Amino acid sequence: MLLNVQDVEIAYNRIKVLWGVTLCVGEGEIVSLLGANGAGKSTLLKGIMGIAPLHRGSISFLEKDVSKKRPWEKAKMGVAYIPEGGRVFPDLTVEENLMLIASLHKEAFDVKENLDLVYSLFPVLKERLQQKAGTLSGGERQMLAIGRALMSKPKLLLIDEVSMGLMPKLVSEVFNTLSLLKEYGISILLTEQNVPEALAISDRGYVLENGRITISGNSEELLGNEMVKTSFLGL
Amino acid sequence: MTFGYILSIATFASIYAILILGLNILTGYTKQVSLGHAAFFAIGAYTQALLITKAGLTFWSALPLTILLSMIIGVVMGLPSLRVSDDFLVLTTIGLNFIVMGITEYFDFFGGAMGIIGITMPTIGGKSIGTTGYFLITLSFLLLTICICYLFSKTWGRLAMEATGEDEDAAQSLGINTSIYKMYAFALSSTFTGLAGVLWAHSIGSVFPRNFSFEMSVLFLSMLVFGGLGTIRGAVFGAFVLYILPEFFRFIENYRMLVYGGMLAMIVILQPNGILGRGGLLDRCILRLVKKKAETQEIS
Ligand SMILES: Nc1ncnc2c1ncn2[C@@H]1O[C@H](COP(=O)(O)OP(=O)(O)OP(=O)(O)O)[C@@H](O)[C@H]1O
Ligand SMILES: [Mg+2]
16 A cells, blocks of 8 residues: 555644544555545645644555654655645746755656656646746646646655636646546545546545545545535535 | 045945845745844854954964854754744844843853953964955955855755745655755854854954844844845845945934834835845846846847
């Protein structure tokens, strides 16, 4: 198993937000994390990356316990995280945003190969290399955020609401791109408000309610689930 | 206005420019706002003063020791930055001023309120170098500092620092060990600030606790913010302008804190990138001039 989350609890200022969450992501899988606003989806991704400290439970990546590892250590092991809103570095240029990670860990990454992959997925970025990331359009910024994460050739990509602020056409484009990543051996755990689109590219999914996982299953099962239908699909 | 007076102004302006270049690495790159750089300045000046007057070292033999100690103390004082949030870091650095002032004032070892006097000018080949010679030494150190800062600004280390300053969580999840880069920033920053302290101590010939008050830290931050956070040209420009102006308009002297504090607030609101920083008032004027020149050349 690539990622194993066991019985994880996370609290902010002693207020528990996640209660005994258990999930897993296998090699080559795309897994969706669904849930209403405030359910704890972003918190779970932060916990996996190591930005939010675990209160209880454990996380293993590639069969190694990484519960106590700092974010940068996990990044070097092959976990990449795209936070809500992308959060590219606004004062750095597109090129600097992309090259930063590869240049800091030259021994670990094949810069050229990764850059080629990013350019082939997002040709727009190539035209904007010298532009400050802060001046990119919302959609371009999301692409840069994905591209930046891919520069480390991660094994696992954690994505928080990649479609936020994108027009519908772009949303499907971005989802298409994500499903392509499978071929490069990249597994994905993503949170998404666009439930049908997310499930369309996912193998499996989990539903998070008030910090607990209440439903899990493969995408078809979830699409057929009464609760999912009423809460997320508006059927 | 005598030649000696101009020389002394140029010397002090260069010293402050070195200091502000140091502050720029910490506050400009990693966005760790310091209102305590007078303390780092004091550490450089006092260490050098003690090594000269008590240990009998010369300018040149004491300098590397002082620089090394400044760097170490910078890292130690930077450790809280790994634990506290940015707002609390500002408070912590404000505290540094009072700690250093308190220690130098209350312990006889540091000369107490009477300070340390008799910090002689450096000599070269046994000969005293005079104020002109000292200005040249200071200027050389400024040029050296600018060179190092320029070379550093071209490295990925600077980008990692800026990324840390812009978004620490995002930087961490990209594999940047932000703690290390924050410490690097403190180390580099306190090194240059300590160097400025050394040059200042020899230039004045004495050090007193009140030379390194909280007010000075406010002045330093104003210089950097005025010139332009995160740029070398802005740091040098801010230091020169804000040091030289009050020298010519003596009446400002009495309202110094009011002027600097007010200006700091105004700049932050009106010109957040500083006068000569990216997109600042002067920066845009210069860009426009350069463009115009290029256009006229094209036509002719
Ligand atoms: N830094 C924080 N401090 C305190 N409480 C927080 C913090 N971050 C999140 N929370 C709380 O934790 C709960 C879960 O938040 P989280 O951001 O994980 O939800 P989410 O499922 O991502 O929601 P959304 O769909 O709106 O993005 C919310 O009640 C939120 O108020
Ligand atoms: Mg969220």
